[in-house]
Amino acid sequence: MKKLLIASFDMEVGGVERSLISMLDNFDYTNYKVDLMLYRHQGDLLHLLPKKPNLLPEISPYSTFRKSIGETIKDKQIGIGLSRVLSKVHAALSKKIKRIDEPGYFQMQLMWKYALPLLPTIDTSYDIAISYLWPHYFIAEKVNAKRKIAWIHTDYSNIETDIEMDLKMWNRFDHIIAVSEACRDSFLRKYKELETKTSVIENITSQEFIRKMGEKKIQNPMQDDDRFKILTVARLSHAKGIDNAIQALKILKEKGINDIVWYVVGYGGDEDILKELIAKNNLKEDFILLGKQTNPYPFINACDLxxxxxxxxxxxxxxxxxxxxxxxxxxxxxxxxxxQIENRVDGVICDLGAAGLAKGIEEILCNQELKNTLMNNVKNKDYSNSYELEKLYKIISLL
Structure with a gap:
């Protein structure tokens, strides 16, 4: 039986965390003994973790990566706290000098670079170590394993990172897994030299679980709202484009489309900025932030789009x-x-930005035939894909 370590940050509400739960739910525990390392034992999804993987005890220095600098220093992790300050200053200077629009990913790289000498190495040896969420420095540098695998969940062509620093880390891995072909392609446009060890495994989806959770009775203001209800479930960050959504709703209102409301399930660092933008555009009653929700599925069930x-x-x-x-x-x-979408078959792909969103929403709102087509084409399709894990087992057997 092969011994595996899977590592991620925590179990806060998010798509990556939900996909991790689905993967662990469907894992082959007859042939693999799985240890799960969460840097911090925190998050509203923690109780949904299956019991079969062995959740390792929290290690205090690693828990700091989901804490503020103040909390880190209060926990007497002074060196790591100072490394965080240094990474923040370094990233801020680089933003000005190199004119980086979104330095958050670069800052996270620096945070790990400066903290690595202060982090303990894991004593246990593994056959396979899997890093499920970037940055992958923990598995790359602090775990003893015969083979190492890293997961890609984002579009690397759109994020600012130090490529040389990243390559040193990626080269410590024997295989890299992307969650879609397009995700792999965008990664390889940046890291062409890693092509031979990069492949695709789709996020594991449990259709039965999602439908069951969607039927749960929860407090949901959408149920009593008679307007046309749009929903987005996303982190409140620049990448997710919630600011463009606010502007799109403003455009629709200015065109006289008033019987419409936009709900957002999620939380994140841009919350205050978005609240200001909502107020500035007089949309407090029409663009509603619902905050963090452990179970987003009843909200999806209640939306019209x-x-x-x-x-x-x-x-x-x-x-x-x-x-x-x-x-x-x-x-x-x-x-x-x-x-993700076959345009005008199981969804509509609109132009990026507020104007594109407004145009796409208006078309679906006014075209009942299109709306019915989209719904009918997804209604009876089976989206379960636990078979995707067979690809992982094959990769492991070949390493």
Whole structure:
């Protein structure tokens, strides 16, 4: 029996975390002994973790990566706290000098680079170690394993990273897995030399679980709202394009389309900025942030249209989940969009930005035939894909 380690950050509400739960639910525990390393034992999805993998005890220095600098220093992790300050200053300077639009990913790289000498190495040896969420420095540098695998969940062509620093890390892995062909292609445009060890395994989807969770009775203001209800489930960040969604709703209102409301399930660092933008555009009653929700599926069930307004994605888990729940879907034309939606068959792909979103929403709103087509084409399709794990087992056997 092979001994595996799978590592991720925590179990806060998010698509990557839900896909991890689905993968662990469907894993082959007869042939693999699985240890799960979460840097921090925190998150509303923690209770959904299956019991079969062995959850390792939390290691204090690693838990700091989901804490503020103040919390880190309060926990007496002074060195790591100072490394975080250094990475923040370094990233801020680079933003000005190199004119980086979104330095968050670069800052995260620096955070790990400066903290690595202060982090303990894991004593246990493994046959296979899997890093499920970037940055992958923990598995690359602090775990003793015969073979190492890293997962890609985002569109790397749209994020600013130090390529040389990243390549040193990627070269410590024997195999790299992307969650879609488009995600793999965008990664290889940046890291062409890694092509021979990069392949695709789709996010594992449990159709039965999603439909069951969608029927749960929860407090949901959408149920009593008679307006045309748009929903987005996403992190409140620049990448997810919620600011463009607000502007799109403003455009629709200015055109006289008033019987419409946009709900967003999610949380994140841009919340205050988005609230200001909502107020500035007089949309407090029409663009509603529902915050963090452990179970997003009853909200998807209650919407009339699911919209993914992202600037970039690897493969949005929520889009597949909306298909499973039989919803018409609109997504922006981010670089990996065609891997998620067949345009005007199981969803509509609109132009990036507020104007494109507004145009796409208006068309679906006014074209009942199109809306019915989208719903009928997803209604009876089977989106379960636990067979995707066979690809992982084959990769492991060949390493």
């Amino acid at each position: 699911y919209v993914q307004p992202s600037r970039y994605e690897g493969k949005a888990v929520t889009v597949t989940e909306a298909k499973i729940l039989g919803k018409p879907i609109l997504i922006t034309n981010y670089s990996t969009a065609a891997s």
